[in-house]
């Protein structure tokens with residue numbers, strides 16, 4: 243009796259009420275009902291998605307999150323897959339390749355116009371500075 | 375061409391037949407030509423709620439098997455001549471009719487009536503398939519309870535899959551006092567979860583049982599009742615009117631009680 247009275251005066255005391263509880267239970271169960279996906283399908287989707295991503299990146303398997311959500315009757319798969327690093331073979335700047343020797347006959351010919359050299363005089367000193 | 379509206383729910387006993395009888399009668403009071411079709415073959419109830427059980431001679435099954443003509447099976451309401459009932463067979467199972475036959479039957483009815491209201495049986499099997507076969511609109515009835523809402527959600531999915539695009543929600547048997555103390559989901563809670571437009575809210579009302587006893591829909595009663603007014607409002611909304619929702623919230627906390635004590639007229 244006293245508890246009920248207190249709950250009426252301070253509604254926040256009654257936060258874990260059956261109304262909130264039933265809403266939470268319904269939301270979770272309906273996300274699954276509506277998707278028509280079996281738990282097995284969700285699990286194989288998860289594994290295949292991870293396999294594809296793991297070809298390119300290393301994932302943080304501890305922080306991964308893979309759940310179904312439903313808003314306004316549309317089900318979405320919400321995946322949070324933290325990427326630790328890109329796999330070395332996909333680095334955009336590659337160490338090798340630069341040092342690889344290209345046969346000289348395959349390179350395009352480079353010509354120089356001697357009479358036009360003077361036009362660059364003003365900047366050439368600066369450049370030389372930089373190279374020191 | 376009349377509108378064909380199926381009243382359905384998934385879960386049994388949530389108020390489909392009560393809703394069909396009351397909305398049918400309320401639309402008839404608005405001078406619409408209405409036929410209510412009992413699609414609950416084998417467990418018919420609609421005749422009882424309308425008090426027409428003693429006048430049923432033929433049923434939909436007799437029409438389909440050629441035993442009688444469609445107009446012979448229609449039972450005219452004695453209070454409102456523009457409301458008729460197409461009874462379901464009581465001695466047959468749900469499998470004695472198929473969706474194609476239902477479409478045939480109902481398409482004939484739409485030529486004469488403004489509204490064809492189909493009272494669906496519970497469940498999602500054959501009887502449900504029959505009930506929705508000819509419908510282009512649906513009224514989904516639920517109570518604010520977990521199993522009823524879950525089943526309603528399933529039915530909404532099936533209605534969409536069957537190309538019934540226009541569905542309205544009725545939340546029946548709401549108890550404002552329980553909502554106020556957070557022991558029952560509110561209208562907003564249920565509407566948010568089911569995510570279809572709200573057509574009406576009907577409170578829990580003992581008068582519903584009294585009206586069933588008498589075979590007289592609440593909307594006919596001289597003295598207004600909460601549930602009766604709710605059904606009338608639903609009929610008006612269906613008919614295209616814009617009607618405010620009943621305010622069913624109770625101010626039950628201590629503060630409001632104190633306030634109302636001091637502000638009450640002396």
Ligand SMILES: Nc1ncnc2c1ncn2[C@@H]1O[C@H](COP(=O)(O)OP(=O)(O)OP(=O)(O)O)[C@@H](O)[C@H]1O
Pocket residue numbers: 383385386387388389390391392393414419494495496546547548576577578579580582583586601
């Ligand atoms: N708002 C209400 N207040 C009080 N009682 C109600 C209300 N609505 C329905 N009932 C009661 O609930 C019971 C079931 O109602 P009804 O027969 O309309 O449900 P139904 O969905 O048609 O059931 P079924 O699935 O068996 O066909 C009846 O006893 C009825 O009187």
Ligand SMILES: [Mg+2]
Pocket residue numbers: 390391392414419493494495
């Ligand atoms: Mg019924």
